[in-house]
Amino acid sequence: MxxxxxxxxxxxxxxxxxxxxxxxxxxxxxxxxxxxxxxxxxxxxxxxxxxxxxxxxxxxxxxxxxxxxxxxxxxxxxxxxxxxxxxxxxxxxxxxxxxxxxxxxxxxxxxxxxxxxxxxxxxxxxxxxxxxxxxxxxxxxxxxxxxxxxxxxxxxxxxxxxxxxxxxxxxxxxxxxxxxxxxxxxxxxxxxxxxxxxxxxxxxxxxxxxxxxxxxxxxxxxxxxxxxxxxxxxxxxxxxxxxxxxxxGGKSANVILEDADLVKAVKVGIGNAFLNSGQTCTAWTRMLVHRSHYDEAVELAAKTAAGYTVGDPFDPATRVGPLASAGQKDRVRGFIERATARLVAGGLDAPMPGTGHFVAPTVFADVDPDSELAQEEIFGPVLSIIAFDDDDEAVAIANNSKYGLAGAVWGSGERALSVARRLRTGAVDVNGGSFNPFAPFGGYKQxxxxxxxxxxxxxxxxxxxxxxx
Structure with missing residues (x-):
């Protein structure tokens, strides 16, 4: 080396x-x-x-x-x-x-x-x-x-x-x-x-x-x-x-309304949450899904996460590399160990490479919006999925955070934009809008x-x- x-x-x-x-x-x-x-x-x-x-x-x-x-x-x-x-x-x-x-x-x-x-x-x-x-x-x-x-x-x-x-x-x-x-x-x-x-x-x-x-x-x-x-x-x-x-810090919400392109919203959301092994302050680590599509979204998220290859950063097949340090790995594993939600992908027992500070891409469903899993910035490849019944509840859950850095909304154009305006964050992507390196970047609240x-x-x-x- x-x-x-x-x-x-x-x-x-x-x-x-x-x-x-x-x-x-x-x-x-x-x-x-x-x-x-x-x-x-x-x-x-x-x-x-x-x-x-x-x-x-x-x-x-x-x-x-x-x-x-x-x-x-x-x-x-x-x-x-x-x-x-x-x-x-x-x-x-x-x-x-x-x-x-x-x-x-x-x-x-x-x-x-x-x-x-x-x-x-x-x-x-x-x-x-x-x-x-x-x-x-x-x-x-x-x-x-x-x-x-x-x-x-x-x-x-x-x-x-x-x-x-x-x-x-x-x-x-x-x-x-x-x-x-x-x-x-x-x-x-x-x-x-x-x-x-x-x-x-x-x-x-x-x-x-x-x-x-x-x-x-x-x-x-x-x-x-x-x-x-x-x-x-x-x-x-x-x-x-x-x-x-x-x-x-951040604890960004990815809001998927019932008229969204569910497959795209979930797959892009997984990619965002696990980018850089989840070590991204803007990561959409809370996936909020309308209850009518919740079970389908959970199944799709679990399948997508399971397909992410973990390993050597210099192997072209690798999608998720190690965490930055042993301390960071232990911290992230601690959140997973304490979680009381339903584990649907990854977790502490998932097979990992022989060396490296790895945590498997992990997805939890049925997450309590007030729980540690949904409130604290984990800074690792850990996603929480939460159900909602209407736009007002989705906005309330998304804004139920001490953070306000980023977020996303998926749905029909004007409706999604209306929800985006109500989110108390410094940036919101609507229907997969790409990151703009020339637009203002920063957060609300903490x-x-x-x-x-x-x-x-x-x-x-x-x-x-x-x-x-």
């Missing part, structure tokens, strides 16, 4: 030695073998990165839209040349099946970055309100803290937007999947953006993440991850009145604060100033 060892941070436009000598080992979740390491950064490493970002800010903020767009265009071309390597590294450190890794883990962030290069070159025009000129300015130095489940997309969604808006960035990627971020640093080195515009410090959240969240030189913290950690970051940033953007992607994502990293004349 290929070994990947990275011994330096990227600070001030160069790879530099870390402050300390500690390392974080990176494990392949399929083989359960360590195949790489990165520095375990310290607060002093964060200090150096913030200082470099602060020194670079004025110059980067003053660049013209054309210059900034051209710079991000160079970065995009450099990163595109690494697309195959991105997919390979994601397969090694996360376990995403290679076909999905190429299309989503590599393809999606490249699309997002191209969009931000265009937005940088053609930013929103200033607005005139009476005698006021309303202008958009960068926030300053951004601290970006990103998760392990989409290790490049979540980085680019923050870094691309922040740089397009004229900010400089200090990034801490997840310690579970840090190697992909180094491919971005390599692309920065090749694209020759100004030193200090982008800085990478690897390490654990309790050290590097905490140092970023509480650093007086960080003007904004953008975080994606668990609601519990987002709450702690909010407290740390609030102590110094820093701006915060949070993209947190799913977060702020928006990412497209022009709305750009605006998140800007301040608004009124100049009276």
């Amino acid at each position: 290929t070994s990947v060892f990275r011994d330096q941070h990227w600070i001030g436009g160069a790879f530099v030695p870390p402050d300390g000598s500690d390392r974080i080992e990176v494990e392949n979740p399929y083989t359960e073998q360590v195949f790489g390491h990165v520095p375990a950064g310290t607060a002093e490493d964060v200090n150096r990165a913030v200082s470099a970002a602060r020194d670079a800010f004025d110059g980067w903020a003053a660049t013209s839209p054309a210059e900034r767009g051209a710079a991000l265009g160079r970065l995009h071309r450099s990163l595109t040349a690494r697309a195959d390597e991105i997919a390979r590294i994601v397969g090694l450190e996360l376990g995403t099946p290679l076909k999905i890794a190429k299309a989503v883990q590599a393809g999606l962030p490249l699309t997002v970055l191209a969009g931000y290069a265009e937005l940088a070159a053609h930013p929103p025009v200033d607005e005139v309100i009476g005698n006021s000129l309303v202008v958009h300015e960068p926030v300053g130095v951004v601290g970006a803290i990103t998760p392990w489940n989409y290790p490049l997309h979540q980085v680019v969604a923050k870094v691309g937007a922040a740089l397009a808006a004229g900010n400089t960035v200090v990034l801490k990627p997840s310690e579970l999947t840090p190697l992909t971020a180094y491919l971005l640093a390599d692309a920065f080195a090749e694209a020759e953006l100004p030193p200090g515009v982008f800085n990478l410090v690897t390490g654990v959240g309790s050290v590097v993440g905490s140092a970023i969240a509480g650093h007086p030189g960080i003007d904004m913290v953008s975080f994606t991850g668990s609601t519990a950690t987002g709450r702690a970051i909010s407290h740390a940033a609030a102590d110094r009145i820093a701006k915060v953007s949070l993209e947190l 799913s977060g604060i702020g928006r990412e992607l497209g022009a709305y994502g750009l605006a998140e990293f800007q301040q608004v100033k009124a100049i009276q004349r």
Whole structure:
């Protein structure tokens, strides 16, 4: 197996030695073998990165839209040349099946970055309100803290937007999947953006993440991850009145009305719930089905889930790879073990490969809408199926959640759209509407604060100033 060892941070436009000598080992979740390491950064490493970002800010903020767009265009071309390597590294450190890794883990962030290069070159025009000129300015130095489940997309969604808006960035990627971020640093080195515009410090959240969240030189913290950690970051940033953007958990509902295309709704719903081994914050993990088609939907869901091949991420036949870590596997298995609903597919006794942090694609029927299974974000390949009798009940069940990130509705056009409008979530797909990487992304309730992607994502990293004349 290929070994990947990275011994330096990227600070001030160069790879530099870390402050300390500690390392974080990176494990392949399929083989359960360590195949790489990165520095375990310290607060002093964060200090150096913030200082470099602060020194670079004025110059980067003053660049013209054309210059900034051209710079991000160079970065995009450099990163595109690494697309195959991105997919390979994601397969090694996360376990995403290679076909999905190429299309989503590599393809999606490249699309997002191209969009931000265009937005940088053609930013929103200033607005005139009476005698006021309303202008958009960068926030300053951004601290970006990103998760392990989409290790490049979540980085680019923050870094691309922040740089397009004229900010400089200090990034801490997840310690579970840090190697992909180094491919971005390599692309920065090749694209020759100004030193200090982008800085990478690897390490654990309790050290590097905490140092970023509480650093007086960080003007904004953008975080994606668990609601519990987002709450702690909010407290740390609030102590110094820093701006915060949070993209947190989800427990999305897939509402299948009685006039829906049932087969398509169920099969697409299964695919969505089990994408990336269920390690997706927007996953439709609650399937709500009209009672008239409930039994048929349960049977179809169970059959579809049973057909998902589990195994080696680099085997073309694999649909579901391992979970990211042993801890994540144990957590997901705990939910399955405690469940009191009717198991119709998968479960703890399903045969699994000899190595790897696997959980079988699992489907429960007759799930109580108030149960742990239906309320908590499991972050694994576990689906709950719930019956409803009418649209009002479907909406009530869907909205019965502390989260509000995404969802889906299937049914006749106007009726489905009417139900979609009633769901208290940041995004809803109607009849299989595809994900739009240029539309605003973010949640209601405990799913977060702020928006990412497209022009709305750009605006998140800007301040608004009124100049009276």
